[in-house]
Amino acid sequence: MNILEIAENLYLIDLPQKREGFRKFISSWVIKNGDEAVLIDVGPSSTIPKLLESLKYLGIKAVPYILLTHIHLDHAGGVHDVLKKFPEAKVVVHEKGKRHLVNTERLWEASKVALGDIAEVYGPPKPISAESIWDGEIEFAGESIEVIDAPGHAPHHQCYVFKEFLFIGEAAGVHMPLKNDYYLRPATPKRFIFEVAHSTLERLRDLGSLRVCFGHFGFKRDSLEIIEKAGKQLRFWVDTVYDIGCRRDFEEEDAIIREAKEELLEKDRRFARYHLLDEDIQKREDFFIENSLRGILDYVYTSYCEP
Known part of the structure; x- marks a missing residue:
């Protein structure tokens, strides 16, 4: 069952x-x-x-x-x-x-x-x-x-x-x-x-x-452990997307999303466990990871920089 x-x-x-x-x-x-x-x-x-x-x-x-x-x-x-x-x-x-x-x-x-x-x-x-x-x-x-x-x-x-x-x-x-x-x-x-x-x-x-x-x-x-880690992770994702989307020479939204995912997989220890997921679950996650990053990108564009 x-x-x-x-x-x-x-x-x-x-x-x-x-x-x-x-x-x-x-x-x-x-x-x-x-x-x-x-x-x-x-x-x-x-x-x-x-x-x-x-x-x-x-x-x-x-x-x-x-x-x-x-x-x-x-x-x-x-x-x-x-x-x-x-x-x-x-x-x-x-x-x-x-x-x-x-x-x-x-x-x-x-x-x-x-x-x-x-x-x-x-x-x-x-x-x-x-x-x-x-x-x-x-x-x-x-x-x-x-x-x-x-x-x-x-x-x-x-x-x-x-x-x-x-x-x-x-x-x-x-x-x-x-x-x-x-x-x-x-x-x-x-x-x-x-x-x-x-x-x-x-x-x-x-x-x-x-x-x-x-x-x-x-x-x-x-x-308490989960909430602490989730809070730090969320702030790190926002900071990473802000750095790529607002400070670096990226013009295309898709390129920003790709770069953000690559950097986060390297630097975010909990998110890097993505590589331990089964291949089919990774494919599922790819869609939702992109959606999450686009939501953060819209936030940083609106709050901190011009697209």
Whole structure:
């Protein structure tokens, strides 16, 4: 099965896509209590059958809450189909994301622009009823779940804390576990603002040491270590792109992106673990690395120099 038990009653479900390299990337987190479960992100519509199969294997008969870190297709695109199976579930989503779940047309069009044919692999999102969206306190298994506003990867991004676990979404970037090591890179959108993303990392750091559950992908025991490394890495990427894009004699955006990736692979120790990834996962990462660098380049152009 594609289910990994991380701790007692906490499970990570891998949701691979029918595209090369799209494994150990998209996931759903399951907090289980008897035959009930809270889901943190559900993946795109293309993998809902796999998610529902996994929930059945775990003996889940009721889902009181679906917690969305943000509304991008790979995290929330399949929420409509999960609600068909568990109509009693209440969806928790950032205030700025609500209308895009009720009316998904703009979300779908924006996703096709940002992702190209990857959006078609994920599948179009279907709208949900506004009555399914929950605004109140969240309690499960006798414990409260804290919602933390966490913009940066998206303005509609939020994180969740349950007991000692921090469901961090993409606030600290993309993580890939390796043997006795890990790969880490920023996940910066087209409309990226460094100060906003950095402020979110500081807010998460102030929570103290927690166990980190990534949106992409896996688990780490010490949030303070990850947040510190993600913050330094993000600043280093911004500084590197600024140096290449604003100070050196590069005129073409594509050339800046190529040079930045090459330098970062040489100088960023965590990102350099790219070379330890399987070849198909490297190919997947190439697309998203370029997207992240373009988001940073747009930021430095806008903030510090003229293109």
